[in-house]
Amino acid sequence: MDESLAKELFQKYKDGTLTEQEMALLESWYTSHAKSSTVTITTNEMEQHLDQVWESLPVHKDKTASYSSPVKPLFKWVAVAASIAILATIGVNIFIRQKNTPKIETVAMVQDAAPGDNRAKLTLSNGTSIMLHEAGNGKLAQQGQTAVIKTKQGEIVYEFDMQEVDSRTKKITYNTISTPKAGQYQVKLPDGTRVWLNSASSIHFPTVFPTTERIVEIAGEAYFEVAKVTRDSKRVPFKVKAGNQVVEVLGTRFNVNSYADEAIIQTTLVEGSIKLELAGKENQGVLLRPGEQALLARDMKKSTGIAAGMFEVKQVDTKTVIAWKEGYFRFNNVGLPELMRQLSRWYDMEVVYEGPVKEYEFVGQIERNTKLSKVLQILELGDVHFRIDNKKIVVTNQPSDLNPNQPIMDK
Incomplete structure (x- = not known):
């Protein structure tokens, strides 16, 4: 695609008249420049220019564009340990040279996977299970x-029922709410914590929290979102x-991310203050301030770059961490394996690697209600491919060697 057509597509993007097919073409053209560049720069130069280019793109925060899409293009691809070319700005100032315009292919897939939705299982203290997404309101x-109540909004709420008070009942009972792959849910605990x-x-x-x-x-x-509870003027x-x-x-x-398939437990503070400790070692903890994230190696026998039994604290963008709660995947220099684990859980899919794959870091945002095929099409704008x-x-x-209109068939 020549630069005159690219300028025309950029203008249509800003005018809000760009079609989905034209958007895919524009994304591919942009990425092809980055991949075919013969101009290399130092890391410092790359960092200086990349911020300017990123801000100038019309897709950045949609500052001037009215185009609406469920997928925020992942334009910022970074190959680890490789020299990075200066990217182009809006098709006006081109900092990179291109030898040949590569063939642009549109990926289509016969099979697909729907995104996850609100579904969970409630297990009562007596072992009874209730599929919350199938249960009626009330x-x-x-x-x-x-009392366990399902609201019209689909949230589970635990309410203290004065009519059922029995002073003889002091035994603490427990419930468990669990989500499957491709599921998420909200619950309001007995103390009001969401x-x-x-x-x-x-x-x-517990169905009723102790007073201590x-x-x-x-x-x-x-x-x-923890509710404040006091007793005798003490929290x-x-x-x-x-x-x-x-x-x-x-x-x-x-936010706490403690998946068993992640090597590190990540605890991120958005508001207030929290103290983190190791189980059984109450005197060896750290205090977090808003905007900080604590990292703790899950398995002390595995190498994670974090000292065994120690918390490592760093500053993070909390909006990126809790984007899942707001309905988005948000990637900020996320490696391919971590990204694929997120997709695996949300779309209930197994991930298989066929041969060695280059290391990448991804930056961008995608709505979680996007079908899997569309997500993979965007990711394929890099050198990684899927079926x-x-x-x-x-x-x-x-x-794939297939033409733009031919679907990828499973082997």
Whole structure:
């Protein structure tokens, strides 16, 4: 595609008249410049120019464009340990040279996977299971003084029922809410704390919290908005157990990512303050401020770059961390394996690697209600390629030789 056509497509983008097919063509043209460039620069030069170019693109935050798409283009591809070419600005000032215009292909797939939705299973203290996405609205169960209610918004709420108070009942009972792959859910705990569960996650909690402290246990990923509870003018602590760490809270908003297939437990503070400790080592903890993230190696025997039994704290963009709660995948220099694990959980797909694949870092944003095929089409603008084989995403470095209108067939 020549530069005159590229300028025309950019103008249509700003005018809000760009079609989906033209958008894919523009994305491919932009990425082809980066891949075919013969101009290399130093790391410092790249960092200086990349910010200018990124801000100048019409797709950045949609500052001037009215075009609406479920996929924010992942224009910023970075090959690890490779020299990076200066990218082009809006088709006006071209900083890179191109030897040949590569063939542009549009990927289509016979098989596809729908995005996840609100679904979860509630396991009561007596072992009874309720599929929450199949249950009707209203009262689902009564457990001692606590009623389990499903609201019209699909949230599960635990309410203290004064009519069911029995002073003889002092035994603490527990419930578990778990989401499958391709599922997410919201719950309001008995103390008023709100919890968002990501896919393949669970939370275990009492139906009535004791008066001295509130303790829950999670697996997977969860976002908390902790309610402030006081007794005798003192705040009742709230604790979250995740793997071998304990998060102690007084009243705050934070996110915990503790998936078993991730080597590191990530705890991110959005608002308030929290203290992190190792289970059984209450005197060896760290305090987090808003905007900080604590990293803890899940398996001390594996090499993660983090000292065993120690917390590593760093500053992060909290909006990126909790984007899943707002309905987005948001990648900020995310490696391919981590990205694929996120897709695997949300689309309930197994990921298989076919041969060695180059290391990449991805930057961009995609709505979580986007079909898998569209997500993979955007990712294929780099040198990584995919095919869908039943319930598997096959990752390969072999591009397809098919024409633009021919679907990728499974081998």
